[in-house]
Structures are given as structure tokens and as C-alpha cells.
Amino acid sequence: MSNRKRLDELITLSVELGKPGNDYVILGEGNTSARANDETFWVKASGKSLNNIDAGGFVQVDYAAVITTLDSRSLSDSAIKQALREATIGETELLPSVETMFHAVCLFEAGAEFVGHTHPTAVNAILCSQHAKEAYSGRIFPDEIVVCGPEPVFIPYTDPGLTLSIAIREGIRAYQDRLQRDPKLILLQNHGMIALGRTASEVQRITAMAVKVSRILQAAYAVGGPNFLSAERVARIDTRPDEHYRQRMLEGQ
Numbered sequence: 001m002s003n004r005k006r007l008d009e010l011i012t013l014s015v016e017l018g019k020p021g022n023d024y025v026i027l028g029e030g031n032t033s034a035r036a037n038d039e040t041f042w043v044k045a046s047g048k049s050l051n052n053i054d055a056g057g058f059v060q061v062d063y064a065a066v067i068t069t070l071d072s073r074s075l076s077d078s079a080i081k082q083a084l085r086e087a088t089i090g091e092t093e094l095l096p097s098v099e100t101m102f103h104a105v106c107l108f109e110a111g112a113e114f115v116g117h118t119h120p121t122a123v124n125a126i127l128c129s130q131h132a133k134e135a136y137s138g139r140i141f142p143d144e145i146v147v148c149g150p151e152p153v154f155i156p157y158t159d160p161g162l163t164l165s166i167a168i169r170e171g172i173r174a175y176q177d178r179l180q181r182d183p184k185l186i187l188l189q190n191h192g193m194i195a196l197g198r199t200a201s202e203v204q205r206i207t208a209m210a211v212k213v214s215r216i217l218q219a220a221y222a223v224g225g226p227n228f229l230s231a232e233r234v235a236r237i238d239t240r241p242d243e244h245y246r247q248r249m250l251e252g253q
């Protein structure tokens, strides 16, 4: 895929995620990214809105420079800003989003080619509740497993920016160690969600499915609580060949 086509796909994805009717983000909320090549990626610039973004709303940044910032572990807010400015490629007044560091981790350490971070009202209604962790601890229907994987990564609330990015990296690594695969969905308590896709359309599907799951959970809690599928049933859906076939069909759409 040419670089320009990739950037166009990222723009289309961003505008789609930002559509007011989806209720995934408002104002300047949320951010998206895509790998540009083995060393760099595009990420939404700070302050841009997803719903009307174009190529001028993204900055290209150097992965290694962003990860060095993450590895520093304890930089001041202004030092992080300066480091992100220095990680930016080319002449631009734009500053990469403060959440650029976790995009770097998702794109270069978790197998994603496109990443969409949003704050959907339906998802945050649960993530901001007393029982967020419990609500997302089990799977409730087969298509959820096919699209979002056998489980999400759940990150307890932490300060956005560097601290959150470090927590996300640790959460991804623990997930990879335990499940021997990359996550598709990361849930951030009292904050929002991250969809990790091999394609732009996969990011859309994961986001849409996480929203649907969350709406169903809200209704299920009103009718006595969700009936979580057993681990055996989840594993069965996760590994059966016809579900893999469906995943590939979805990919072809």
C-alpha cells in the first residue's frame, strides 16, 4: 500500500470515528494513528477534531524518539511536549497529541497498523461506573469474541500522557505473555477505549462492536446482570474454523 493511500485511509477512518451520529467523540476528543513505514507513524495533531480532519491535521513522528520519551518514565509535562516536538518529522507548527506515546506502543509492539482511540458515551457509561472492571470481565455473545478477541486489556484509571502510556505498555505485555497474541481492544477506566486493527476498517468494526457490547451490558444490568459465557464457550468461538472464516470475510468487506 502506498504511503498516500495509507494516509487517506487514516483520514477516512478518523472522519468516520468522528461522525456526530456515532457518539464516539465530541470536540477535540480522541485520536488516531497509522504506521507510515518501519520507523515512523502518523498521529493526530493536538487540538484537531476527528470529524473534519484532513492530511493537514496529522503529524508524522519518529517511533524510536517517541519510545525514548516513554522509557524516560518521569519527564515533566513541558519536557514531554518538547520531546514530542523533537520527534516530529518535517517543518510544522503542529504538536503531536499527548497520547502519541501509547499509539507508538500499539503500532510497534502490539501488531496494529491502524489505531483508533475514542471516548464513546456508551462505553464510558460503563467505564465510569462502579463496576467497570466486572462488566468487561466476561464475554456476552459470539460476535463480540470474533471482532474484539477473547478478552480486552483493562487499564485502571491513571494520569493521561506518560503514566497512562506506561500502564498501557505493561498491560499489553502482560496480555501477550498470558494469551500469546496481540489485543484488539484496550479499555481505559474513567477515560475511553483503544481499537487496534490490522486495517482501518478493522478499527471501525472493533469500535462499533465495543459500543454495541456496552449498550447490551447497560440493558443486561437493568435485567439482573449479564449472563457471561463460560471460558469453554469463549474458547470454542475463538478457535472454531468457521469463525475464522467469518473474520476473513469481514476483512474483505
Ligand SMILES: [Zn+2]
Pocket: 030, 099, 117, 118, 119, 191, 192
Ligand atoms: Zn483519550
